[in-house]
Amino acid sequence: MPELPEVETVRRGLEGPMVGRRLVRVVQNRPDLRWPLPEDFARRLTGRRVERLERRAKFILAHLDDSHVWMIHLGMSGRMHLDGATRPAGKHDHVVVETEDGTVVVYEDHRRFGIMDLFPEGELASHRLLKDLGPEPLSNRFDGAALSARLAGRKTPIKAALLDQKVVAGLGNIYVSEALHLAGISPRRLAASVAGARAERLAPAIREVLQAAIAAGGSSLRDYVQASGELGYFQHQWRVYDRGGEPCRTCGRPIARIVQSGRSTFFCGACQK
DNA sequence: AACAAGACCTGCATGC
DNA sequence: TGCATGCAGGTCTTGT
Numbered sequence: 133m134p135e136l137p138e139v140e141t142v143r144r145g146l147e148g149p150m151v152g153r154r155l156v157r158v159v160q161n162r163p164d165l166r167w168p169l170p171e172d173f174a175r176r177l178t179g180r181r182v183e184r185l186e187r188r189a190k191f192i193l194a195h196l197d198d199s200h201v202w203m204i205h206l207g208m209s210g211r212m213h214l215d216g217a218t219r220p221a222g223k224h225d226h227v228v229v230e231t232e233d234g235t236v237v238v239y240e241d242h243r244r245f246g247i248m249d250l251f252p253e254g255e256l257a258s259h260r261l262l263k264d265l266g267p268e269p270l271s272n273r274f275d276g277a278a279l280s281a282r283l284a285g286r287k288t289p290i291k292a293a294l295l296d297q298k299v300v301a302g303l304g305n306i307y308v309s310e311a312l313h314l315a316g317i318s319p320r321r322l323a324a325s326v327a328g329a330r331a332e333r334l335a336p337a338i339r340e341v342l343q344a345a346i347a348a349g350g351s352s353l354r355d356y357v358q359a360s361g362e363l364g365y366f367q368h369q370w371r372v373y374d375r376g377g378e379p380c381r382t383c384g385r386p387i388a389r390i391v392q393s394g395r396s397t398f399f400c401g402a403c404q405k
Numbered sequence: 406a407a408c409a410a411g412a413c414c415t416g417c418a419t420g421c
Numbered sequence: 422t423g424c425a426t427g428c429a430g431g432t433c434t435t436g437t
Contacts, residue, residue: 135430166413166433190431208431209415224415243414245431261432288408297432304430353430393409396428 134190134206136269136302137345138364142212143187145359146237149214150194153231154181161226165246166207176250177202177229189265189301199253203261207245212359213238237359265301269338274300276332283323283331290326290334291319292393300338306351306373309398311338313371318404319390319397344369372398 134142158174170176181197194202206212213219216228216236227239227248239246247261256262266282267274282299283290293299294308303311312319315337317330326334345351350364353374358364367374371381376389380400390397 138430166431205431207414208429241414242416243429243431245414247432286407292408295431306430351430394411 134208134210134350135304135307136187136190137307137342137348137366138350139190139192139206139302140187140346141350141364142206142359143185143192145214146192146212147185149235149359150182150231150237151185152181152183153233153235154179155229156232157228157230159228161228165226165241165244165248167247169248170250173248173250174227176200188262188268189297190304191262193256195253201249201251201253201256203247203249203251203259204239205247205261207241207243207247209243210239210241210246213240213361214359215361264298266297266299267301269300269302269335269342274335274339276328276335279335279338280327280331283326286323288323289319289392290317290321290323291397293323294338295393295395302342303338305395306370307338307341307345309373310341310345310371313399313404314341316404318401319392319399321405372400374398 155177158177160169160174163169182194183197184195186193186195190205192204196202214235214237216238217234222240224240224242225238226241229237251259267278279300283293286293291308294303315334317326317334345366348364348366348369349358349362351366352363353367372387375387375398377386380387380403383400383402385400385402387398388401
């Protein structure tokens with residue numbers, strides 16, 4: 133499910149039910165997700181109040197009243213459900229949290245590429261999963277100059293470079309293809325050659341695509357996106373992703389599908405140079 | 406240092 | 422109601 137727009141949608145959906153609320157019950161149904169959960173995870177989370185929900189890249193960071201951070205990553209298939217009080221238990225419901233007013237939040241992740249951690253707030257900046265992340269693309273510090281500086285010297289295709297969270301934080305396979313089409317840049321182009329005017333086109337294109345996707349509640353491919361259970365609908369606005377063989381919405385020529393570093397890329401050979 | 410490929414894990418669509 | 426194959430929104434680890 134989750135690239136930046138989907139994670140941001142989930143974060144927003146959790147804010148109302150969780151911020152300011154105490155967690156009165158925490159159930160951990162298995163010892164690990166992608167990695168082992170921290171020692172005493174459920175016990176340490178129980179009784180804490182959530183003060184703030186932040187997003188960094190594709191991570192949700194719940195700031196707790198004991199100056200710790202509950203970190204959540206949804207991996208490829210993670211979902212947060214708010215209807216845990218009524219939905220039947222699923223075999224991949226790995227963590228269940230109940231708030232003081234009875235909302236039952238379920239973390240479900242059948243592929244188990246997701247991550248959870250619990251650590252002191254003071255370790256945020258040095259956390260191994262956070263410390264090397266590139267700029268937030270929706271922050272005002274992200275622009276063409278910042279982008280081209282991070283692409284300089286890189287000999288990999290721009291598609292692969294944009295998937296690198298050290299270059300810019302939060303893009304994934306869908307939105308990289310989308311942003312490159314909007315910017316008119318070929319996914320095969322050498323990353324280092326995206327500088328000057330091209331970088332000045334690409335940075336705003338990335339922002340525009342992400343903002344439009346957030347406004348649509350993200351993209352729902354095979355499952356729900358929003359914590360509320362509603363579907364996102366940005367998939368109906370995809371310019372190229374998953375549209376191999378279909379006509380480019382700009383020029384009408386068929387969208388191409390290629391594989392780059394093992395992952396599908398979609399683009400229009402006529403519109404993207 | 407930077408890069409491509411492999412690894413992790415389950416479920417689903419497709420083709421036989 | 423089988424079985425094999427390939428693919429999927431991520432990112433860490435391995436080998437060059």
